[in-house]
Amino acid sequence: MKIVIVVFSPGGHTKKVAEIIKESMEKKSVAVEIIDTTGKAIFDNSRSIQAYLKSVIPPHDILMVGAPVYAHHFHYNVLSIIDALPSPGNGWGKFSIPFVTYGTINSGISLYEAGNHLNKTGRKNIFALKIDSFHVMSRFLSTTINEGKPGKEIEPLMNELADKIISLDISQADKIIDILPKLNYQKLTCKIKANTIFREKFFQDRIYPQLSFNKEKCVCCQKCIKKCPVQRLLLAEDGLDILKGNPACIHCGECIHACEFSALDFKTDEASKAKWNKVFNQAIKGKGILPSNEFPKTVLYY
16 A cells, blocks of 8 residues: 655644654555645646646555645645646545644634545545644744644554554445545534635735835845745845745745744734734634634544
């Protein structure tokens, strides 16, 4: 059996889950290869994505696809990866396992989205995972959420996943049930919010503060460029150049976090920061407009 894990992991937490899965599977003598799409200049169009996937993904039996949750959704860049997958056959496996990492507030409809997109490519979802993780945006606020997660606390669950995978008879594909209905676990109110309010691309354009650059503070070290998961930062003759259009900034904050000289930041004021601090502080208490009342927070679906 061969497993390929495709991840997009701006903050590194989704990839960390993939690495723990790989370790658990290899202990069971199952070959696993991780394909990390983070930082690859492929997200400008579907042709670039498909060409990349065909060049790097080896023959396999099971395809795992991992992404962070952004505003109740499986990240749209990874949905684009799924949509660009060739149909099963000729070395492309017919079984899939979507998984997500999310910063404890809400996993939204992310797994159901991913499973549905995988179905449309001709794949059957055999398992799925949601993993409670560090909320990367909380590092810019007064309250950090789940710092240090995921870690060793998920190893028993990954071992359970490994046991369930090796117990499958993948030669009997028709007898294996697709678990997509189990991924439709959210309440109606959450689904409505996800589909009407939490539209990530709209938030990026109209709601989230935009990236600002202070040329006087920049020393051209290029650390921000290396950390940008969609490669939209370039070094020009007069300093940093922030590209417009596709691929769009995903507001992960990795470039800001990487800059030691505070040359990059989000355009915001103290009142806005106070507002977001309040939202996050209420959320982790299960209150406010983003209540964190999803339990259990880390789950293996089968």
